[in-house]
Amino acid sequence: GAVVSQHPSWVICKSGTSVKIECRSLDFQATTMFWYRQFPKQSLMLMATSNEGSKATYEQGVEKDKFLINHASLTLSTLTVTSAHPEDSSFYICSALSRQDSGNTIYFGEGSWLTVV
Amino acid sequence: KQEVTQIPAALSVPEGENLVLNCSFTDSAIYNLQWFRQDPGKGLTSLLLIQSSQREQTSGRLNASLDKSSGRSTLYIAASQPGDSATYLCAVDDYKLSFGAGTTVTVRA
Numbered sequence: 001g002a003v004v005s006q007h008p009s010w011v012i013c014k015s016g017t018s019v020k021i022e023c024r025s026l027d028f029q030a031t032t033m034f035w036y037r038q039f040p041k042q043s044l045m046l047m048a049t050s051n052e053g054s055k056a057t058y059e060q061g062v063e064k065d066k067f068l069i070n071h072a073s074l075t076l077s078t079l080t081v082t083s084a085h086p087e088d089s090s091f092y093i094c095s096a097l098s099r100q101d102s103g104n105t106i107y108f109g110e111g112s113w114l115t116v117v
Numbered sequence: 118k119q120e121v122t123q124i125p126a127a128l129s130v131p132e133g134e135n136l137v138l139n140c141s142f143t144d145s146a147i148y149n150l151q152w153f154r155q156d157p158g159k160g161l162t163s164l165l166l167i168q169s170s171q172r173e174q175t176s177g178r179l180n181a182s183l184d185k186s187s188g189r190s191t192l193y194i195a196a197s198q199p200g201d202s203a204t205y206l207c208a209v210d211d212y213k214l215s216f217g218a219g220t221t222v223t224v225r226a
Contacts, residue, residue, distance in 0.1 A: 006160070034213075042218060046214070046215075091158070106163075108163075
């Protein structure tokens with residue numbers, strides 16, 4: 001079945017540095033991908049919608065200059081957390097939209113744990 | 118803005134008992150509703166998807182109902198097992214997914 005791969009699964013970075021998280025659709029083309037963050041014991045909060053070949057649409061309150069999203073191909077979207085701070089430590093999950101004649105299905109990645117020290 | 122609420126936040130039951138998880142949403146203009154399972158520190162696994170025109174979906178021991186007019190969905194898990202211990206999230210799709218905070222289930226052996 002369709003699989004969405006996220007890399008890395010875990011990352012620790014120093015405060016002030018940038019870190020990139022990749023989201024790949026492995027056996028389907030995804031013109032639309034979504035990025036979420038999840039704090040412990042809280043729900044997933046949509047950060048932005050990533051569309052291939054165009055600028056991402058950010059949700060209210062999400063800093064687009066801090067969370068850079070690039071969707072350069074039909075199978076890859078990247079989220080770069082720039083100048084990371086400890087409060088950016090969170091679980092980041094991507095999902096990819098698979099459009100089929102039978103309907104649309106969203107597949108989720110396994111998530112990426114970011115710890116900023 | 119769509120708001121999704123899940124009650125209870127946590128549930129602990131002995132093995133074999135049936136589970137009832139509730140989800141409510143504020144805007145009934147939805148395309149579908151989906152139930153997910155999330156294990157600690159992991160991503161999401163889709164369990165059931167109910168289209169807006171459907172009233173229920175079943176998969177094995179799982180059954181989900183949808184009442185759009187009242188803005189409610191219920192996930193039933195029959196004869197619970199310790200392996201069912203996880204957090205269950207419902208998500209409403211009204212052109213984008215809005216998630217509830219989840220119900221954390223513990224099934225005691």
